[in-house]
Amino acid sequence: MVESKRKDLEMKRLVVLVLASSLAARADDCATCTAAKECEIHATLDRDAAKALVEGLRRPDPGARQKAVEAFAAACQKHANCRPAANAQALAAALRDPHAAVFAYAAEMLGTSQDGAAVAAILSKEVDPILKRVAKPAKTDKEQIAWNDDISRLKGIVLGLEACGSPDAGAPMAKLLRTGNLEVMRLAANRCKEVRSREVPPAILDALEACRKMPDSTLRGAVFIALSNSWEVLTASGIKSPVNETSDPNESDRFLREAKAWWQKNGKTWK
Numbered sequence: 001m002v003e004s005k006r007k008d009l010e011m012k013r014l015v016v017l018v019l020a021s022s023l024a025a026r027a028d029d030c031a032t033c034t035a036a037k038e039c040e041i042h043a044t045l046d047r048d049a050a051k052a053l054v055e056g057l058r059r060p061d062p063g064a065r066q067k068a069v070e071a072f073a074a075a076c077q078k079h080a081n082c083r084p085a086a087n088a089q090a091l092a093a094a095l096r097d098p099h100a101a102v103f104a105y106a107a108e109m110l111g112t113s114q115d116g117a118a119v120a121a122i123l124s125k126e127v128d129p130i131l132k133r134v135a136k137p138a139k140t141d142k143e144q145i146a147w148n149d150d151i152s153r154l155k156g157i158v159l160g161l162e163a164c165g166s167p168d169a170g171a172p173m174a175k176l177l178r179t180g181n182l183e184v185m186r187l188a189a190n191r192c193k194e195v196r197s198r199e200v201p202p203a204i205l206d207a208l209e210a211c212r213k214m215p216d217s218t219l220r221g222a223v224f225i226a227l228s229n230s231w232e233v234l235t236a237s238g239i240k241s242p243v244n245e246t247s248d249p250n251e252s253d254r255f256l257r258e259a260k261a262w263w264q265k266n267g268k269t270w271k
């Protein structure tokens with residue numbers, strides 16, 4: 001009995017060890033890099049990768065520029081346990097790209113390959129000018145194309161904020177949730193559930209409230225559902241989400257009422 005218990009424990013320890021080593025392998029950590037200082041090999045590789053990025057971003061083909069972003073992010077991920085702010089700044093140069101697809105891809109890659117706090121600060125600065133532009137409705141075809149491009153840029157930004165894993169992503173995410181622009185809210189509603197920041201749940205409540213006051217539409221319904229789903233993932237409040245926002249407004253009002261009451265009661269201790 002005792003013997004089998006000991007064997008059981010050994011087995012469990014082995015499983016944990018195997019899991020831990022496979023996780024470390026997946027994250028591509030370097031044994032000699034530390035959080036504060038890069039090892040010689042990676043410092044040299046990063047310098048070369050940054051040089052290649054600068055050159056790659058000068059190429060006339062946007063596809064080639066996107067490849068340059070991809071290569072730099074991959075080089076950084078070779079030593080994921082150390083994330084020098086200089087690398088985040090180097091990759092942020094791609095956010096000056098005139099092509100929306102390059103911008104969006106760079107924003108996303110920042111989130112997956114660089115230091116979370118640095119990325120949240122970088123992306124946060126990009127949000128305001130784009131929000132200002134998309135607030136103006138497009139009147140001509142040309143303006144419509146530019147408007148669509150800005151929505152693509154915002155999509156990259158929310159993916160980057162979602163991936164960066166820093167609570168600092170909460171403030172820009174909350175700003176996007178509170179725009180009152182359904183297209184923008186849809187992007188943030190789907191991606192805010194991974195951002196564990198005190199700023200996010202109250203912003204979701206405000207966005208739900210704003211949705212309820214908007215005229216009925218399929219998009220509004222979809223945003224409401226996405227918001228209520230993200231609310232549940234973040235808070236685990238156990239409040240039943242409305243199945244379809246447009247079919248039963250009473251259900252949506254019920255959800256919003258219960259969610260507000262829950263946050264009032266549990267918000268102070270929520271983490």
Ligand SMILES: [Zn+2]
Nearest residue numbers: 030033039042
């Ligand atoms: Zn290293």
Ligand SMILES: [Zn+2]
Nearest residue numbers: 033042079082
């Ligand atoms: Zn390193």
